[in-house]
Amino acid sequence: MEEIVSLIYNGCRLARDLEVNLPNLANQPEILWNNCHEIVRIFTDTRDRINAQFGGGNQSENVGGAMQQWLQLVQQQEGGSEGAVMVPSETERWTAGGRGEQQLQPLDGAVSAARGATFQRMRRRKDDADKRSIRVPAPQMGNTEIPPEDGFTWRKYGQKEILGSRFPRGYYRCTHQKLYQCPAKKQVQRLDNDPFTFEVIYRGEHTCTGSSTAPSMSALPLTMNSTQLLHTSSTTTSLPGSPWLSISTQPADVDTTNTNPFVNMHMFGRVDSSSGTVAGPSTARDVGNQYYDEPLTEFVDVMFNSGSSSNSNMDLIFSTATEDQKWDSGENKQD
DNA sequence: CCGATTTGACCCTG
DNA sequence: CAGGGTCAAATCGG
Helix, strand or coil: CHHHHHHHHHHHHHHHHHHHHHHHHCCCHHHHHHHHHHHHHHHHHHHHHHHHHCCCCCCHHHHHHHHHHHHHHHHHHHCCCCCCCCCCCHHHHHCCCCCCCCCCEECCHHHHHHHCCCEECCCCCCCCCCCEEEEEECCCCCCCCCCCCCCCCEEEEEEECCCCCCCCEEEEEECCHHHHCCCCEEEEEEECCEEEEEEEEEECCCCCCCCCCCCCCCCCCCCCCHHHCCCCCCCCCCCCCHHHCCCCCCHHHCCCCCCCHHHHCCEEEECCCCCCCCCCCCCCCCCCCCEEEECHHHHHHHHHCCCCCCCCHHHHHCCCHHHHHHHHHCCCCCC
16 A cells, blocks of 8 residues: 555656656657656556555446545544545635626516527626636646636637737636536636736536536636646546646645645645736746645545546546657647 | 537627 | 627537
8 A cells, every 4th residue: 555655656746846847848858758658657557556456356446436445544544634524615616716606687678589589698797796717827738729627518609809818718608508507607818928827717606516417526626826737638628627636745735744645635726816917837826815725535536536527537647658649649729 | 410619790888 | 889798600520
């Protein structure tokens, strides 16, 4: 067991080092490739060991179940210590940077007559209380054009050139809007002065997450700074949370009474409620407040939950070399 | 065939 | 009236 923990720890450390050194390695693809390979190798090895140790099969479900059991044990050992298992409700998390909710309103006749719609579309403007603005770094490898994943599936319904902005703004709504009347929407736009950063404005809250067919995972952190981000996504849909995942390998970040380094893996979120200026992509942003830790259980859910998504999350986390290559080849989908 | 994306037009807000 | 948000037809892709 300790061996596995050590492996994971090493992998995380390597990933972090790689991220820190990314700017220096940008024009040294071979080193970059080797580093990525090493990380993948470690995690693949870890997966195999976990499979061997926890229950015979080699499928990711086994890993997930066993891991969850193990984590429950760990958490029991931790006792009810503060910060260990407190799961903020989804609503609390989603409203961290703002408040209010959004309901469909009955329309007045004129609009529906013109549009043949049954409900008047919601139109709220800038000072909308329901608006949460965050900034997330764009992926620095692979396709840097796509907005980062946040664990939900979004459907794009519009794109507009914005006056004074170099980049268009994309409009997304929750894929389950129709099915569950989920009012969640988001706008994604690159920052003019920092093309490696997306500004994402969330409106409305997800009402679809309680359903068994809706994404089973709960909302992930709204944002984090670039040094905490592991970029893995190369698609625009349904990678449940992985790029938002941040694994801290620095015990100082969390409760140092933990003796198990793996227990120090948390997810961090930071709500950007300000609209401060933005530094470059590799600089820590000075806009934050309100750090909060995601509990380990939730992290594991994200990693191992085999529930709703067609993708095996385990496969995502412990991607093989072939998956790896998608990172490099998955780019250039854009206009 | 069905769901997602694109894109021009429509319409509301400031 | 300008700019921004949304609709919906056309198109794309699995």
